[in-house]
Amino acid sequence: GTVSLWGGRFSGKPAEALAALSVSTHFDFRLAELDIAGSRAHARQLVAVGILSEDEGERLCAGLDRLRDRVVSGDFAPQPGDEDVHTALERGLLEELGEELGGKLRAGRSRNDQIATLIRMYLRIEARHLADRVLALIDAILTQARGAGDAIMPGRTHLQHAQPVLVAHHLAAHAWPLVRDIERWCDWDRRADESPYGSAALAGNTLGMDAQAIAADLGFSSCAPNSIDATAARDVVTEFSFIAAQIGVDVSRLCEEIIIWNTKEFGYVTLDDAFATGSSIMPQKKNPDVAELGRGKAARLIGDLTSLLSLLKGLPLAYDRDLQEDKEPVFDQIDTLDVLLPAVSGMVETMRLNLARMEELAPQGFSLATDIAEWLVRQGMAFRRAHEVAGACVARAEARGIDLDELSDAEFADIDPALTPEVREVLTCRGSVQSRNGVSGTAPEAVARQLNALEERLTPL
Ligand code: ARG
Numbered sequence: 001g002t003v004s005l006w007g008g009r010f011s012g013k014p015a016e017a018l019a020a021l022s023v024s025t026h027f028d029f030r031l032a033e034l035d036i037a038g039s040r041a042h043a044r045q046l047v048a049v050g051i052l053s054e055d056e057g058e059r060l061c062a063g064l065d066r067l068r069d070r071v072v073s074g075d076f077a078p079q080p081g082d083e084d085v086h087t088a089l090e091r092g093l094l095e096e097l098g099e100e101l102g103g104k105l106r107a108g109r110s111r112n113d114q115i116a117t118l119i120r121m122y123l124r125i126e127a128r129h130l131a132d133r134v135l136a137l138i139d140a141i142l143t144q145a146r147g148a149g150d151a152i153m154p155g156r157t158h159l160q161h162a163q164p165v166l167v168a169h170h171l172a173a174h175a176w177p178l179v180r181d182i183e184r185w186c187d188w189d190r191r192a193d194e195s196p197y198g199s200a201a202l203a204g205n206t207l208g209m210d211a212q213a214i215a216a217d218l219g220f221s222s223c224a225p226n227s228i229d230a231t232a233a234r235d236v237v238t239e240f241s242f243i244a245a246q247i248g249v250d251v252s253r254l255c256e257e258i259i260i261w262n263t264k265e266f267g268y269v270t271l272d273d274a275f276a277t278g279s280s281i282m283p284q285k286k287n288p289d290v291a292e293l294g295r296g297k298a299a300r301l302i303g304d305l306t307s308l309l310s311l312l313k314g315l316p317l318a319y320d321r322d323l324q325e326d327k328e329p330v331f332d333q334i335d336t337l338d339v340l341l342p343a344v345s346g347m348v349e350t351m352r353l354n355l356a357r358m359e360e361l362a363p364q365g366f367s368l369a370t371d372i373a374e375w376l377v378r379q380g381m382a383f384r385r386a387h388e389v390a391g392a393c394v395a396r397a398e399a400r401g402i403d404l405d406e407l408s409d410a411e412f413a414d415i416d417p418a419l420t421p422e423v424r425e426v427l428t429c430r431g432s433v434q435s436r437n438g439v440s441g442t443a444p445e446a447v448a449r450q451l452n453a454l455e456e457r458l459t460p461l
Contacts, residue, residue: 025078028085031118036068041217045209063096086111108207112231112319116196127185131461133341138175140349145171150444152429153358161365164429165442177250184243195220199227202318232318241305244333248301255294262288267357272350290347304329362429366394371426389416
């Protein structure tokens, strides 16, 4: 039957409409195993402070273990009368142990410190799992980068041809933000590593329980220093959520590029059949749906973060029931990334890069104009003037419908006497990329070092 956690001062049962609004088991029951772990740690403390005898403590823990097995096997599930995961499990425990012993567990704790602890435990587990999924995507990107060797492609700003870059350099630029996202989770984890358990409803518990011991039992390094903050704060959720949203944004940029690269006009990539979809009417179609969903899922990941921030804005201390609404958005982010990341990894892993096409387009669009200007600077010309001279070369080539390297020696000399035939050294994409050999640059040796440095930065949570 239904278990109510209060009743003493109430004369009637809650209205059905209240119960329907209040219920959260359909989303918070995923915390059931962690709730039971918390209860076990709590029971041990109740023994330590003498509220429970040794024997009662053992029977309670055995009952909790049986309940956990029933949860895992699916034999125990929430019922319509259960309000939340905590109420559902209390019903289960009373079924296992009877009212007398089962009713002793709740001393000294509140659902407020319970839920604040459980959400941290859950997010810490999921952060590790999702970080592994992000690592797998980084791995897929790096494999493509290494496979591209020294191939060159058009580097773009404003989506216009800018300067030639190594394909590997460009691909790795999609991996670095993901490396930082994992590092963000590592950093977040230090702040999440504090247990609110023992804070009770808001003011702390009166039973002398050792919150530090419970924290250690539940895998936390320490217990939270302020019980009011510990039960009311959810910045641990919003910060996790920001990282999830940022991953969505980073993945969406990669996906957008793949969508563009996959067009007939670009022709940079061929998607594997397993990661492309067809059209129900147009037989020729092969669509990049995975990449489009990657772009689209970013919207809900951002929306979830926005929901959470809006939820918390202006809430007074301490616990307010509004806080129950923190779960669905962050659970949605977890579930979304859990299906999105493997699909994007698979698409990246299996796509074929058309390196010849990229190389063919690399010198187009006057992408070597900066190289002319910088060559002139090396000959002693002021950059301001060199920029103008190189611009004049572009204008001349554009007017004739040719590329920069097709200008004749006489034309170069006519534009400016400083433009001797030696300028042709920098009028190849190969020469252009090789000259950008600074730490972060696109020269092949620099990029090789960057790929190694990136691999060294990869650490699981
Ligand atoms: N289900 C609630 C939540 O998720 C925890 C219960 C606290 N409820 C309360 N009325 N004090 O936040």
